Amino acid sequence: MSRIRILDPAVADRIAAGEVVERPASVVKELLENALDAHARSVVIEVEGAGLQLIRVTDDGEGIAEEDVTVAFERFATSKIATLDDLHRMRSYGFRGEALPSIAAVAQVVLTTRQPGAPAAVRVVVVGGRVQSVEGYGAPPGTTVEVRRLFHTTPARLKFLKSPAREQALIADTVLKATLAAPEVTFRLAFDGREPTVWPAASLAERVAAALGVRSPGELIEVHAAVPGGTVRGWVHHPQRSRPTRSAQYVLVNGRPVQHAGLRRAVEQGCAQLVPTGRFPAFVLFLDVTPALVDVNVHPRKLEVRLRDEGRLVGAVAGAVRSALLASPLVRQATAAPLPAGSGGVVTSWQELSTQPAPGSTASLDLAVREGVDAYLGTGGPRLPPLRPLGQVLLTYIVAEGPDGLYLVDQHAAHERVLFERLRGARARGDLPRQVLAVPLPVEVSPADLHLITGARDVLAALGYEVEPFGPHTALLRAVPALAAAARYEDLLRRVLAALADDGEGEEPLDRLAIATACHAAIRAGDRLTPDTMGALLADLATTDDPFTCFHGRPTIVAIPRAQLERWFLRT
Numbered sequence: 001m002s003r004i005r006i007l008d009p010a011v012a013d014r015i016a017a018g019e020v021v022e023r024p025a026s027v028v029k030e031l032l033e034n035a036l037d038a039h040a041r042s043v044v045i046e047v048e049g050a051g052l053q054l055i056r057v058t059d060d061g062e063g064i065a066e067e068d069v070t071v072a073f074e075r076f077a078t079s080k081i082a083t084l085d086d087l088h089r090m091r092s093y094g095f096r097g098e099a100l101p102s103i104a105a106v107a108q109v110v111l112t113t114r115q116p117g118a119p120a121a122v123r124v125v126v127v128g129g130r131v132q133s134v135e136g137y138g139a140p141p142g143t144t145v146e147v148r149r150l151f152h153t154t155p156a157r158l159k160f161l162k163s164p165a166r167e168q169a170l171i172a173d174t175v176l177k178a179t180l181a182a183p184e185v186t187f188r189l190a191f192d193g194r195e196p197t198v199w200p201a202a203s204l205a206e207r208v209a210a211a212l213g214v215r216s217p218g219e220l221i222e223v224h225a226a227v228p229g230g231t232v233r234g235w236v237h238h239p240q241r242s243r244p245t246r247s248a249q250y251v252l253v254n255g256r257p258v259q260h261a262g263l264r265r266a267v268e269q270g271c272a273q274l275v276p277t278g279r280f281p282a283f284v285l286f287l288d289v290t291p292a293l294v295d296v297n298v299h300p301r302k303l304e305v306r307l308r309d310e311g312r313l314v315g316a317v318a319g320a321v322r323s324a325l326l327a328s329p330l331v332r333q334a335t336a337a338p339l340p341a342g343s344g345g346v347v348t349s350w351q352e353l354s355t356q357p358a359p360g361s362t363a364s365l366d367l368a369v370r371e372g373v374d375a376y377l378g379t380g381g382p383r384l385p386p387l388r389p390l391g392q393v394l395l396t397y398i399v400a401e402g403p404d405g406l407y408l409v410d411q412h413a414a415h416e417r418v419l420f421e422r423l424r425g426a427r428a429r430g431d432l433p434r435q436v437l438a439v440p441l442p443v444e445v446s447p448a449d450l451h452l453i454t455g456a457r458d459v460l461a462a463l464g465y466e467v468e469p470f471g472p473h474t475a476l477l478r479a480v481p482a483l484a485a486a487a488r489y490e491d492l493l494r495r496v497l498a499a500l501a502d503d504g505e506g507e508e509p510l511d512r513l514a515i516a517t518a519c520h521a522a523i524r525a526g527d528r529l530t531p532d533t534m535g536a537l538l539a540d541l542a543t544t545d546d547p548f549t550c551f552h553g554r555p556t557i558v559a560i561p562r563a564q565l566e567r568w569f570l571r572t
């Protein structure tokens with residue numbers, strides 16, 4: 001490692017200021033970054049008392065020169081950058097020389113270090129920010145930093161900490177992110193003297209699999225694409241294995257684990273309509289672009305970065321994720337088929353059905369059928385073959401015959417898809433028909449809801465809703481989209497408000513509103529349908545852009561092809 005120098009004031013002044021050590025996990029993060037910057041191959045993290053009693057990080061990296069060990073504890077002392085320009089091209093995690101002094105200011109620190117060529121190690125003790133002693137010591141090459149009694153000088157800080165269990169979980173998450181940043185490094189993490197968790201050196205894909213809690217990378221959908229200025233690489237867990245929270249979402253920009261709402265949303269948008277509403281995809285995303293596109297000097301704890309040309313990058317990432325998912329056999333497979341495995345399946349495209357042999361059979365479709373199929377594959381034509389409704393099962397599924405076999409259609413999911421696309425189309429054309437209520441309907445709502453209504457007036461109007469505050473606890477509904485005209489209005493409004501309030505889906509407010517409206521207005525499971533209604537629904541479904549899934553990610557239609565029927569009845 002090069003010599004440590006104090007940054008020029010002109011450079012130091014440009015460093016994003018703020019608190020470096022917020023909680024025990026911040027200390028772990030900084031010490032891990034230093035170990036990785038020193039090119040360690042092995043890092044051991046030992047934690048006692050949720051990090052308040054002891055945090056010890058031991059690495060086998062390049063160590064610090066004896067004459068530099070005390071300098072390292074001065075503010076803005078760093079070996080990693082020297083000039084402002086370095087800030088825009090560096091590849092190290094650290095760059096501001098603030099971690100060691102910040103930690104030493106709020107804890108007792110003992111640093112032992114030895115460079116590989118040095119005859120012995122040197123140990124420095126720092127208490128209350130003051131160097132107490134520096135002496136020779138016997139230790140292998142590398143660096144050990146021990147941090148004891150964190151925040152003992154600033155007890156007020158302790159009040160802001162979460163429970164010990166939570167602080168410990170945050171430490172574990174910090175280590176997990178480091179394992180993603182440096183797969184070639186072996187990590188060991190031990191709490192309170194217990195058996196350590198070990199991450200042996202591994203491939204990136206294996207590390208990702210471990211982080212997402214799957215047995216092998218084969219269970220994940222891999223994304224790999226060029227983006228402006230670099231590449232994106234990622235692994236997304238199957239949309240059906242989405243999580244109830246965002247806890248399994250990791251973004252690394254040029255190897256640095258960061259929080260980046262834009263990139264996170266890009267992945268969620270890529271997964272839109274495949275992941276059920278209210279759930280979140282699990283993924284690890286690596287964006288690697290030229291350092292000039294990334295400003296790392298925006299957050300005191302280096303938790304965020306700013307991307308130049310963010311819009312284009314985010315769009316490219318969303319597109320890459322989308323294509324990877326749609327191309328993945330994992331996603332196209334019949335995971336939700338209500339039939340025994342290998343017997344029929346969820347249709348993901350008519351083309352697929354027409355060109356692939358039925359699962360588990362060698363028979364393929366008749367030539368005649370295939371010609372018929374080709375006729376339907378022209379652009380702008382219907383996306384489904386002609387379907388003749390035969391009836392309803394369980395008042396939930398429409399049974400239909402097509403040219404090549406039997407189809408089951410989920411009546412609610414199918415109608416949702418039809419209504420959603422109709423809303424979207426009409427909105428795009430700007431001719432969304434609306435229904436003005438004969439008598440405006442007062443609905444009791446919370447003040448927060450009233451706030452939402454005022455704030456989202458334009459979005460609401462764009463879909464045909466007219467609603468306004470009417471006293472401190474009441475909203476007045478005057479008009480709704482025409483296609484929701486038969487719906488129970490009070491429930492409809494509540495759903496719409498819930499959709500507006502919940503901005504966690506990675507979808508635009510307009511889409512969320514359209515989804516809520518379509519879902520509410522759609523035919524339900526349990527509704528009895530006439531043959532005419534069924535016929536109309538199937539015909540409408542065939543004209544949608546994506547007749548195969550509803551926007552909650554569930555299939556709308558499953559097929560039992562002729563070949564499958566023939567196998568069942570031993571006609572082949």
Ligand code: ADP
Pocket residue numbers: 001003004030034035038059061062063064072077078079080093094095096097098099100101143
């Ligand atoms: P920064 O990482 O921003 O340079 P720090 O305060 O974290 O600032 O560390 C100061 C300096 O001490 C580093 O630049 C590096 O030269 C040295 N250093 C700290 N930790 C280690 C380590 N584990 N191994 C080798 N050198 C280290």
Ligand code: MG
Pocket residue numbers: 030033034093094095097099100
């Ligand atoms: Mg550092």
